[in-house]
Amino acid sequence: MKFSQLEKNCGKPTDGFSDQCTLALLGNCATQHMAVAIKGYAYEEGIAMQVFDADYNQIDAQTMDDNSELYAFSPDFTLFYISSEKLYEDFCATPDQDRKNFAEAKIAQILGYWKLVRKHYRTHILQLSFIEADDRVFGNFGSKTQDSFIYQIRKLNLLLMEQSQICNDVFVIDLAYLRSAMGDREFRDEKLYYIAKMPISVHALPEVARQVVTVIKSIRGKIKKCVIVDLDNTLWGGVIGDDGLENIQIGELGLGHAFSEFQMWLRELRKRGIILAVCSKNEESTAKEPFLKHPEMILRLEDISMFVANWEDKASNIKMIQSTLNIGMDSIIFLDDNPFERNLVKGMIPDITVPDLPEDPSLYLRHLKSMNLFETASYSDADKARTRQYQEEIGREELQKQFTSFEAYLESLEMKAEVKPFDKFHFSRIAQLTQRSNQFNLRTIRYTEEEIRRIAEDDAHITMYFTLRDRFGDYGLISVVILDKLDDKKLFISEWLMSCRVLKRGMEEFIVDNIMRIAGEQGYMTVKSEYIRTPKNNMVSDIYKRMGFEETGDGLYEGHVERYIPHKTYIVRGPN
Template identity: 35%
Template structure:
């Protein structure tokens, strides 16, 4: 009689060995491993391999099976999002009693242990997502949880009936309202656009069509308080006007393109984001994207072969809106930014700029530069002599990237996992914010094994394919573009220089004084509102309540005269870090006197540990006095990521609120989603009070000026010191 346990282990060993032979195992193999680990009773490994399926291609059958594994594995435990970078980890194989494959030797050679990516507690946002479609969306709804998990978001999905999206939005008694989504996805196709084949007044037709959609957005954001992600219209490849359509504004294809562009303009800075289906369809081929057989038989507007692609990109946009996008691209040098080995070829011998190969490397650098220009942080991680590596940036005439483009430059003979950890630590960002690019498969693998939180992009052998490889990676997706985003490199370079100053300082106080910091309180206006909303949407560590608010809600709160909004910029002698801190507090009438209730207090991780929080506490007290409050009340709502500020209020002199609910302070469950309840009564929540008459012990290491009085135009003339504001 066959031994089922032994047979299962033998099958796992075979599959694991096959996966070890490929740097990126094919989707079918990832699916088979996910199913095999599920059968072996290892849900953590099953989920890792299910997520790895999403990086291995767009096969619908494989994705569907992997989505089933993830759903069943999550049902047996609290849903967690895991890093697919460790999907092939030998630790996972060992947990099922399978022989560790040879690829683990790569990690051993670097002097480290093979550590599988964790299941519980890994970075995760959770969201309730409503999928409202104008066509059959059952397949997309089934795949979205898998794709979203890969993007760092655990989702619960609601799907409306076929073509019922508008009725669901307009009817307050619909299932949509009962579901209460955080995000609404409008999955609509071009046939839903009410545009004629030829319009006599195309401008009016376009404006009317845009109004049909923006009115839905307004209802969704106002009534549901949800974000919106809309799929753009795909312009069909079948055009009766032929090439004449391009110079016929009233043709349907011209108007569809105009509607897409106008919707983009209408959504600028708001709570609406897009999945550019027009670009996706053009990438795969429009005749492949839309198959009339699927439409006529099942009203499927996206070919089944491309539903995984649509799910992946929709999830990337969802992750960007919820703050899970990656922040930093870590770059190798030799045979990555230029051809050849600098230490062997010399500066004149590397391939860069001249010839087909040299042009390929230059083009790759140009694309990386465009990523930097819109806010992606760049770092260098190379095994090289640092002076030689820097010389290439300074002297080679064909270099498109310069040292000023690099936030942190690490070139040494240390192993790359060690360098990468130092890069993350110095820049003050999590390892799960990094993406690593290297031409060497062995270096890529050791990073996957030893730093599994880091995403690794597998470059092709041919440098002509480098741009495509990085461009196809979807998780740098930005939520918006602010002035702080465009200045991000300089801000993080300043952080690296500050780290050098800290290393040379004899005390922390000396270090802080040497930074010569100036905090400026600025008004909330049309210039600062997008950045404030961005911080509210993505800040996790220094965030006392983790309440997420959209632009309209923040603007409405700020318009209330009983609400105080504090926006703070910070600059030091190295850089202007931009708007880095936000406080929203509301005056509440209480039997014992008015209280200023701190609804939101958050600060960018780039300035944590600089005593700015002490100065902001003084600003909060000053606002309480201005509003006639006798005390300030603060809330701490614990999440999986904000333990950093658990003791902030008591450290600042606040005392436990005797009027707090009886269950305040009870232990919070581990592995929470990272979003606190809006009412302040979640598990582990604490409340703190501080009389405004209490003297705050501020370190005095930051000069604070208030530029709100009279607006920015008079900031230099009427700037007041902190003592004047608080006095």
């Protein structure tokens, strides 16, 4: 993507865009081009972004003045860009005896900005990290003294990472990584800095903008959840059906090292919560052989949530995998070395992401890493358990086939659910669900962990989370409900989402039954609710009606505690 293209995007109409957001850019250098690049990149991603670009070096003025333009704008995202070039000037002006504390002093200043912003409005803070451009005054010895700029700037990056781990509303955009990946000559254009005070080259700005927009998208729930991989010449070198178990290239054999490292990377993704699935044109038994018997395979069958090997076309198989896993097609990535298969899948399934893998397998990883496909805004223990959960799900489907009636099947599952108010152990998981859930989500409001904590502690709300387990395993926390107290007789369901993995087994009914039970116990008469349509949540468009609520307006419903009839479910309430 070229900067001039992004510049043109800024003039195009965004009338049809459903995604909108506001962003303020505050920098201690010239940021006009960065603002243009970010807005233009947001356009590429279908987001209508309104940008406030503070004037040159106005961070102090904008954050310290209660009547500043920044506070009048109060954007969804507040991006701070403090350039290392300017930091270096500050460093040089710092008395020798204070230089050892330069990083600490700077992080304190940055924390001060964050604090001021938070005091005035609710926002996600995006902070660019600091490029590690050294002056080479100490040469390589710079590592051995705290008086060097390189020591202080690296320390500052570390302090920034640590602070972002503490502050849930802060997201670091790693400019330092980007510069090292792109190379300094590409990333910077010194003449532009001296002439126009632009520390980042026009060539690199689209890439910076892409990182910013990807992080924004991930905060808003647009993330990748699943990688579907081909096998022959993708996961290993050679063709298992032709070459046989001994001759496929993996591990020490031939080009095997490249494939081993690729598998290792996929396994790391799995550990971080990405679902892995296999889609291969093969006999199933042949395709599974390396996973079971090859001593140097890194991926094993337990890493794979769904294994599909047959002779059907790949587009149909991918659609089948998608519907079984019950996730959006736009959250899936398909990896295949064969351009024919890739084009077929791209053509048949427009929403899926299909990277054009380079011909040389040694370049697979470089290409995929440069695409930065796996941005996320949260990470919790639930991510680590995801693969096992999907495998349990597939076990349940096998069982379902043996039952004559669906009710008999549900009964056999021995389902148990917990209903609890939000607690601090689950703030992170709850926030994550609000960010990830798109389909079973009545109002699609995204919350940060910090916001969830505030709601939990606020007496104006009743909060509930639901867990579910059955004889096959534990789903963990699968549904979140927030009730707003409108007055002493009325509640409003301001948040209800549920994981689609537990759909259609009575959980929806169980949840609404419990909302009404708790409302009744606390003396409320009416429970109001709302459905806000998005491109993805059609599946719940009539759920309140189905649950027995009355429609009172467009997307508005009402349930009455006295008239409400609880549903028959096969879920037992209690501690798990």
